[in-house]
Amino acid sequence: MSNLVKLIAVDLDGTLLNEENRISKKNLEAIEFAQANGVEVVIATGRAHFDVQTIFKETGLNPWIIGANGATIHQPNGELFHSVAINQQDAFHILNWLEQEEYYYEIFSNQSIFSPQNGRELLAIEMDRVKSANPEVSMEQLREAAEKQYSQSGFSFISSCKELIGNDVDVYNILAFSFEKEKLQKGKEQFKDMKDVTLVTSAKHNFELEHKMASKGIALEILAKKLEIKLADTAAVGDSFNDLSMLRIAGRSAAMGNAPQEIKNSCQGVTLTNIDDGVAHFIYSLLK
Template identity: 55%
Template sequence: MIKLLAIDLDGTLLDKGKYISKRNIAAIQTLKQRGVEVVIATGRANFDAQNIFKDIPFDPWIIGTNGATIHKPSGELFQSIPLEKSLALTMLETLEKEQLYYEAFIEGEICAPEYGRKLLFQEMDRLHSGNPDLDIDLLRLEVEIQFGQSSFQFIPSYQKLQDIDSDIYNILTYSFDDDKLKKGWSQFTDIQDVTIVQSGIHNFHLQHKQASKGNALKLLAEELQINLSECAAVGDNYNDLSMLEIAGLSAAMGNADREIKEACSIVTKSNNEDGVAHFIEAFLLENRG
């Protein structure tokens, strides 16, 4: 019997990157009424995830920044695994030298370079010019989602973070230039205490090697005295794999890559077809009475 369900946000619970459908909300509420702990596991910062649920009667545990933080339903920090500060600053310096857009996730804020907005739109225009059949509106939506996060601010340089007494939990790097993104990725592959994961085709995340959704789910399950075999997880991307692989029941979204689908017990519908609700209704509620 499943006692805990961990749900990713972007590409999973969120429709078109912004909204939670009424059907998904209803399915989650029904599951909670039947005693199942519902946990959000996202690459977003905790405060940004909380903002998504501000108008919904739902206060979940939140595994944030790809497992670097866990917050209680009250919003209190339960556990965190930040990057080593000097190492994080060195990596940010490299990203600035390479003119790559980044977001540094710190306590209560997401910091991006002032050149970021202009850079991403320039890269988007070049990509669309070379591939006119690409859906430019979809690319613009991606950028809108990035800049629409809660507590988002532009900073003149990563050096501003040197003087802020706050941990750096995660660094997101984002680019519409594939070659540039791959070159950036290659500069961090040999750093011993850092892991690199993707949450989309245009990004990668730099985080502590012990920070992952899977490790966070394991810790939270222990805290709630729930066996991993009694946990379910649903997601769509490579940053979800660590939790999908350890959960007793796992579901890949219909919009997930083949590798994600092959790693899961079940493939549900896409995020634009209420895939989370379909998974809950078809596989978690039918046998609970």
Template identity: 65%
Template structure:
């Protein structure tokens, strides 16, 4: 029997228009009506998740920032694991020196540099110039998706935050240049206090080494007195692996890479075919 279901957002619960379909919403309500705890587990900020669900009448536990935060259904913070501030500043200094677009997920805001959109516009021009077969619409769609989040605060530089009393939960770096991303990955995977994950083709994300969706799921099941064997999880990307491996029953989205599908017990339909609803109804 499944008592708890952890559901990823991007590429999973959200469709190609970054929306939750009526069918998926109904499946969540059905699970809750049957006494199943539904948990949203995402790299996004909890306040962004709340804005997505604002008009749905659905409240859930939220594992945010790839496991760095856990919020109760009423929005109260239950647990957080933040990056050491000195480590965060070192990360941001390097990203700024290397001309990365970045986002800093903190308590109440997603901080991003004022010149960030210009940086991405320049990258798009370079990618299109180098490869005429690349679709500018696809690149712009990726940018629009990144900026569709709720809660942005614009800063001139990471230095604006040095004297702020904030928690650094997650740092996301974004680029359309794969060699640039590879350089960043090679640089940061050597940081002992940090973990690095990939949640989409054009990014990598950094959290405290103890922050992951899997660790957050384990902590939440302890809180709710749910045996891990009675949990399920569904996702589509590499930042989902820790919770997919931990859950009693796991499903990869039909649109997930094969590497993710290989970690799971089963493969559900894609995010454009209400794969989450298909999985939830198979459980309840």
């Protein structure tokens, strides 16, 4: 059975990347092993494709990249193969609300991640508020979570989303981030019933919005078709709720050892954690 796998879709954060946000030597070797055996290894992430390219720059690998939670698919040579943007009216409706409510947000577009100039200030204020309400909170963990957001490549800072109106900016994904539980909850409530927009979460402090025809699962299906690979011959591994659509549709699926129980329950198997090279473990289990 296992040698039928022809395509493996791999999430990045919490999956392929370790706690230092790097791809370990073991994971890299496993990907090379898969490729040497004629298996297409595809990166499927909420990140922007240009950010993924930066992460892979040192590795010598140029995989297909499903980016922005499935809103974009880029070819190994970097060219855009497929994309689904949020309708502009929907995008501005969302962004205006996020600005009014003083959220830190990121807009994933073709060339940049647009973020408000005062966004980092807003998060610093939130951290202080959370800390004073909850003295036992680890400030270091909050700072690490914020730093991880800021470490992406391709930021452009804007004073308001109104700057983008009338410019031909494709909005693939809108990420809202907050350290305040109630604030996150309020945002999810606000947008959960939008007709053409899907809401997913990829980490503890965020929710993400994209067109309802954009998901990692839909993108995996489109790419498998393009590469003439049956879905039964695909595999996927991930750790979060934005991975569910691809984990459910792939022929073989594994949750990371560090994934929430709900994700583990949705998969055929569970591999090791991202600190223990769980991706390599999964790849070898499929191919050996």
